[in-house]
Amino acid sequence: MFVVGQDSGVGGGCDVASHDQGTGRGRVEFRALGPVEAVVDGRMVDLGTPKQRALLALLVSRVGRTVTVDVMLEELWEGRPPPSARTSLHAYVANLRRVLEPARARRTPATVLRTHGQGYLLDSREVQVDVHRFCERATAGWHAWGRGDRRQALGEFEAGLALWRGPAYAEVAHATHVVPEVERLEELRLSLVEGRCAALLAAGAHEMAVAELEAFTQAHPLREYGCELLSLALYRAGRQADALAVLRTNQRRLARELGIDPRPALQHLESEILNQAPALEWRPPTVPVARGAAPVVPAPRVGGTRASARAAAAEVFVGREPVLRQLADTLPAVAGRGQVVTVSGEAGIGKTGLLRHFAASAPVPVLWGACPEHVAAPPLWPWQQVLRVLAARLPQPSVPGPVAELLDRDARRPADGGDADADTLRRFDAIVDYLTRASHHTPLVVVLDHMHRADAASLRLLAHLAESVPAGRLLVAVCHRAGEAALVDTSAALARVETTRIVLDGLTVQDTQRLATAMLHREVGGHTAEGLWERTEGHPFYLRELIKQLAADQRIDQRLEQPHTVPVPVPVREVVLRRVGQLPQTAAWLLAVAAVAGRHFDIGVVAEAASVDIEAALEALDAAVAAGLVAEDPQRLGWFRFTHGLTAEVLHGATGRLRRAHLHSRIGTAAARTWPGSAYAGPGPVATTRYRPQDR
Template sequence: MMNFGVLGTVEAHRDGKPIDVGSPSSRALLARLLLSRGRVVPLDRLIEDLWEGEPPRQALASLRTFVCRLRRDLEPEDRPTVLLTEPRGYRLDVSAEQLDADAFEELVRRADPQRDPAGALELLDRALELWRGPAYAEFAHSTWVQVEAARLEELRLAAVERRLATLLTLGRHGHAIPDLEAFTRTHPMREEGWWLLALALYRSARQADALSVLRRARGHLAEELGLDPGPALRQLEADILAQAPGLGVPSSAPSREPAAPVRIRCLGRDHLLDCASDVLGAAESGDGGALLVAGEPGTGRTQLLRSVEALARVRGLQVAWAASCRLESGYAFGVARQVFEPLLAALPDEERARLLEGVTLPAADVIWRNRRTGDLSEVLHGLHWVTVRLARRVPLLVVLDDVQWCDPESLRWLAYTLRRLRGVPVALVVSRAVGVPSDWPDMLDTMCSMMPAVRLGALPRQAATALVMEQTGVEPDAAFVSRCVAATGGNAFLLAEHVRSLHSDGRPERIGRWVSGLLRVAGPGAAELVRAVAVLGEEATPDAVAGMAGLSGDRFAGVLSVLVRMGLLRDGTPLRLAHPVVRRTILDEALIASQGAVHIGRTPFQP
């Protein structure tokens, strides 16, 4: 199927793929025929318009050449079925569904904010997404296009105003205000924009700002046109001063049931949960927000993310959760698919089809059909609009755990999204294991630098006491808590597992598996180096450790640097394991592995 676009530069597509209409004369002919919406354009009118009233002597022959070229571009191997010759001239056989301008007008016509404001908002968003620039952009100075281009631009501005008014009807004033500020700056003579901005500010408890906006509108109109504001602006000013009851949110606006007074706790991290709550609040008010949760392995990043997820669900947000995996870091858009697939699968088929059409189509191929048809920029743009469309239904929280193992394509999507969060009801909360190597360190650092961050460390004493009590079921002795904290450095995971093993009189097997996993991530030589530090104890000088581990100077320095950044080792002389309980676990594992060897130092600890 062939489709045409005039809401921007003139373009043509066949089955979703662009058609190269290369020559300026062919593009001008295509634009002029599209302007007539399938009607015949007489030869003399085509000649008059294409040559702007100054046709050459051989204009008719030149026109026929243009027609032949355009036919070859549109249908190089077929009989002409689109560009048709008629007795008086030429026409394009194009239906309303094939032209973006007609599709735009139909979507706007169907939008009914009075009966269905949420549905109207979706239709208006889809309509406005069709615009790529000024209508018939490259022919804006041609006299034959100016009336139609002006008509379409007026329809676009009216659709923008209807969309913003619909946001107010839905009670989403915070979402509308940034767009209204931009709209009034670019179109200061349109009183509707000023009226909506003042009303949105008033409904956001910003009465003084609302009155200031109305004064700005009065100043613009007086300076540019020598006119006073119209009746609607004057009446709104009077109503704001009187705090008229009718200025409140319309009764038809949907409202969420107030959430039950649930208190989500996060042991020792409630102040960090408050930071995340602020990000959720930004999304709820229609503006985007992001937060990076960073910490060494075992400090409780995932638990904090689970608490944020629970808080978001209590507050009525939709939640998408993804967890990066080291084994899947080469799977293109793997994390993005984790985010979007469950959300899309939960939608009715018809609603999902509407969401995955138009500008989102390249993204739909990646996240829903598991194929890639567009270039990276098209996919990223499509993913952004999938995010926007989903969030406009209900504010959205996207949670991503262990971003250090994210695939590069999804990292690019995250960076693309972070730069475009303003005015989008999305909260993005991401965790990163500090020091854990990444296959894409520069890209990861760049993306993480775009977010405000909180850093997790050792548990505060009060939180450590509460955690010990959770594991044992009794109020612990202060000295016992102190010994446990000293053994684990207050690392949340190690503390919980250490206390559990003591309470059950068993070996800390989960600590052993945790250490083994980290050493595999740290790379070759890490297990040997850590074991050497554990065995040598107070004699663990760098030279002694390197010799026992069998690591040369540069290789030893590289492995040591990784282990220090991960928080497993403390640099210095002697080298030390950061947590005594980890040293004890490594020695126990080595002893078991030695199976009675005379010297434990001869049997390497194997992760």
């Protein structure tokens, strides 16, 4: 019998115990899963010249261990250091020390980047490194997998993969002393991608797993476990021929390139697929269902909606009833005249979950395409998924030549020419005509998920299709993250056709109460629900993580009475800091100061306290507003608020105590100058109003 998770161990493991992770003691955070970055006291800092950044990357790759001067000279100058290299190296170290310890008094010993023996080291007791958090997530995920907790494993794998921004230690990835660590981390990352897909299969999300695994196996064709997972995912999605083709293509490749046979597990899987062994079928886990949750009705297997329904049923789902009714109201239009629906919102707001539940109850075939998150996909990838399912489920009409060419995996002909390219236009027309003619046989729903990650050709095809949708019986549901610049042109094209726009906000207090009751398996009162909602404003990801943190707390009864005392969950902290870290440096600094002022803040007061010109502050704040981290107060001119209280809490906690005290003083002085007679209310991360001026 095939067992998901086989041969997925984490190599030699990750020894991170010595790095003081999770204690919160490190004042400096390094991000090395991509270009090296440093966050000091909650603020991104400028690391200087390329060589200075490379020096820091080298030190971070060996945190807690001494890197000798000779090794530094050899790596930074590729074995040919000029006579002035030592002087430059000492200057780089001095610059980095000033950046990493800005509050260190002159002539006092450095505590972060210390001199040690014949070189330097980064003190592991003073710093945190995303590499160590990644290893912890990987270890926790495989431990959860080993004890059968597939959902926890999926969460850990996704949290670990979310830390990656590019090749590890990008500045020194090819350095002799760093290459083994880079290779180890890349191997671990690939194993987590496979583990995540195995967890998706365990949850019943077969189409989502197929989307990730097809791109993954194209990039890494010799990883047999990825091929094994892809074949199983295709089989469970009703694509037996494709499942066998994956195994046989892998067999030919191994014989041709390595002269070996596939491992026994793949040979056994091929035999079970040929015999349609019952052991290959997915079996849903037993999970609680929230009271008042939206009903989940099994859908026809056409287009893979059953897998989407299984994934939806495997998680507690509450609220969204009005939005589900709005989506359901669009289905009658499919029988007569096609329509486009867009579902947007910030990250984690529940867009994909909503569409899964809609697909599960839709009485018509649903064709699902998604843009993968952790691997780069080829052009038109979500459309290939949609068209493959359509070709497999509805043999009539026949697949046009240009569409068949796109679906041919071995086709080398580029699908992404310029706008004027006749081949591209011909292919687009063929796809639109194929979908339209298929909808004449039966109404169809096309779901395109995560389109904010789509390639340019996929977005152009969407705009091209939108113009022809009314002529068929197609409902095209497009899911994307709000505020993404890449979708501006596509949104403008969709605006020219009949489009229903759905913007998701947070859950209500009542939905929060129902969700907490279902997850905690105990009745949760209105006071607790209001406290949880106040900190999250119903953001599903933040809310679920907060409830899980509450469930794991030994003092759960006390926490239920005082929900504001539940500590900020680590996944929430990481997500918030990552989102803030993607902002311009001035915007990140302003938010850090604003978090000390309170959840509601006057930008004039915060700008003065942060020593930022008001025009520059307003420009920087625009980026934070666009990212959904803060919103403008509609009643008070110049006032803003953090969209979620947890964001302010995380930034407040990431600022050192001494710096907070200094900022409190500056904010109080600025508030008194801006609002004569106002009373600054003192410290605290999420008070409703920190200083109370009269309304203008």
